[in-house]
Amino acid sequence: MRQGFFTVTENRPLTDGVFRMKLRGDVSAVARPGQFVNVRLEGRFLRRPISVCDLNGDQLTLIYKVVGDGTRQMSELLLGARLDLLTGLGNGYDLSPAEQRPLLIGGGVGVPPLYWLARELVADGRTVTAVLGFNRAAEVFYAEEFSALGVRVILTTADGSRGVKGFVTDAMMDLDYTYYYACGPEPMLKAVYRAAKGSGQLSFEERMGCGFGACMGCSCRTITGSKRICREGPVLRKEEILWAD
Amino acid sequence: MGRLNVALCGIEIDNPVIPASGTFGYGYEFAELYDINILGTFSCKGTTLLPRFGNETPRIAETSAGMLNAVGLQNPGVESVIREELPRLAPCFHKPMMANVSGFSLEEYATVCQLLDEQPQVGWLEVNISCPNVHGGGMSFGTDPAMAAAVTRAVKAVTKKPVIMKLSPNVTDIVAMARACEEAGADGISLINTLMGMRIDLKKRRPLLKNTTGGLSGPAIFPVALRMVYQVARAVSVPVVGLGGVSSAEDVIEMMLAGATAVEVGAANLVDPFACRRIIADLPGVMDRLGIENLKDIIGGATEWEKM
Structure with missing residues (x-):
């Protein structure tokens, strides 16, 4: 995991309510598809976890849906805006x-x-x-x-x-x-x-507190014991999944 | 002795900054981010006798200037803590740590404390009688002074390590709780744990948290915490550890002026994993600006208007 500031280089709607944001910054912690970043927004206490859609050079692509005030605020960010991101979160897919x-x-x-x-x-x-x-x-x-x-x-x-x-x-x-x-x-x-x-x-998706394993907010049960969606997840192997009901 | 040194229940710590229980795991994962030996100490995840998964999710909700959590004391149980977590911490942390303990009966509190008392890595036992998210235990010990005293006595009987009783703010008379713990032999008091709250999902018309209610933390609760620290510090003679919404060096100093000997940082760690490192780095500059030579000199330094 790394904390760093990223610059918004694109932020535009793909559909009504779904936006694509491109950001430049230190992407060295972003290791594999399926990982996510945690975005800090001015005036919001908790960060917003968003999955990484693509990585090209030092440019990250995020696609996110406006579901509440935080993501709405994110959708209103202008080019050149600076964002505090935690990057390289989660396990990602094993190819x-x-x-x-x-x-x-x-x-x-x-x-x-x-x-x-x-x-x-x-x-x-x-x-x-x-x-x-x-x-x-x-x-x-x-x-x-x-x-x-x-x-x-x-x-x-x-x-x-x-x-x-x-x-x-x-x-x-x-x-x-x-x-x-x-x-x-x-x-x-x-x-x-x-x-x-x-x-x-x-x-999997779950409401998170920190996004990096500290708060235990997003725990789930698996065949091999409890896992944090943000750290040992969000990707689970089919064989380890225990459905809640 | 540095300018930031304080003595907490007879143990000198390099600075008063302590990550709060439930926001720092068992320490070693934060050691991947920075050298955690810069901390005064840290308080580990609340530990119970048996492993606990905690409450069902969602167990996190955002609020204005804070968050609600209803984790419900998820932890691997004291035996696993001793067998796995403490050995993993050993290579990354060379100072005494604060073991946070929770329980559902006097016997459980005593057993867990006795087991942790034998661990050389443990400097203090912080006894949580204030978790708002578990049913039939935890906070019921934290809302009745006689029960709080009973837990204190049960724990003191099995350990020679300093015992810090962690209080809930969800009471009418916080001073009565603190006094009861002090009279029962507590070596220190830490406060406050989270304030009970809730949020409702407007679209679904149901509570955001599966547990319905959760504990409020973050900057929203700082003034409440400060007021309670102030009241308790004037009423007891044992050291007070202040916590609740602390997120800056200025907040640390404010808590100490209110009477805190040391200060825990909780929710701030969850949004800024480097919060404690930043606060410790900021302290000397803020002290210079405020004309503070040594931090320990300002403990309880806020004077009431009436006395001026």
């Missing part, structure tokens, strides 16, 4: 078990961390398929960006306004894959966990 045909499954703002993962897997010579799920066509983002990496993209929308009508699990059934990586809201993760073939890794 080694992906084998030849990994499947990525993302839902809503669970899609962004899969982008960097997809880029790394493609660079590694894997044949990557991504199932990206949204509520409706107007909320879809990054489908073209995934395609541009050489990823086969299958879109789903709950209302059928674009791609396959239904949830990500409705598009996974006939796919042939060697391993899977998922990120999205917990109900989606649970459905994926039940529907997916073979093994995979799932990235």
Whole structure:
């Protein structure tokens, strides 16, 4: 983990309510896809944990949804604004078990961390398929960006306004894959966990205090004992997950 | 002896800055960030007899100038602390540490303290009778002076180490609680733990915390903490450790003027992992500006208007 100041170089809406922010700064602690940063905002006591969407040189890309006053404030930051970030948080995805045909499954703002993962897997010579799920066509983002990496993209929308009508699990059934990586809201993760073939890794979300393991605010139970989503997570292996109910 | 030195219950510490329990784990993870030997000491995660997962999540909520937590004393249990956590701390911290203890019965408090008393790394026992997030224990000891005295006596009977009783602010008469602990043999008093609070999710129309209520910490509670430290420091003769919303060198000095011998820093560590290092680094400059030669000279230095 590192603490450092970053400069906003882009902050623009991708859809109504979802923004992309690019930042420049010391990214030396950012090690792998699936990690997150914790953003300090003026006048807000707790930082906002946001997953890393991509890393290019010293530039970080974050994609975030405006869900409350903090993220709204973040969306109003201008180019050149300075932000205090904790970087290199969380374990991130382990790419080694992906084998030849990994499947990525993302839902809503669970899609962004899969982008960097997809880029790394493609660079590694894997044949990557991504199932990206949204509520409706107007909320879809990054489908073209995934395609541009050489990823086969299958879109789903709950209302059928674009791609396959239904949830990500409705598009996974006939796919042939060697391993899977998922990120999205917990109900989606649970459905994926039940529907997916073979093994995979799932990235979880929880309300955090510190984001670096000190407060024990985001603990969850796993097969191997309690884990902190912010430190031993957010990515859990399928085999270690214990669902709350 | 440096300008920042203070004596806490007979143990000299290099400065009065102490990360508070529940915000610093068992220390060694912060040692990856900076040399934690610069601290006066630190208070470890509240430790109980048996391992505890704590409450269900969500157990964190933000507030104006602070946060609520309802972690519920998650800890690996005292045996695991002695077997695993303390040995991991040993190579990174070479000073006596403060062992924070919680319990659900007099016997549990005594057993945990007795086990920790045998650990050479432990300098002080900080006995938490004030956790607002556990049911059927914790705070019930912290709201009744007779119960607080009973815990103090039970712990004092099994240890020769200084015992600091950590008080809850969720009482009508904080001074009565402090006096009861002092009379029962406490070597020091620390206060305040978090204030009970809650938040409601407007869209879902239900409490943000799964536990419904949680403990409020952060700058929002600093004036409450300061007032209680002031009242208690005037009522007891044992050292007082002040905490509650401290986040700057100025806050440390304010707490000491109110009567604190040492000062714990809690929630500030969670938003700035380097908060304690920054506060310690800032202290000499702030002291110069305020004309303070030695910190220990200002303890309880705030004079009441009536006496002027």
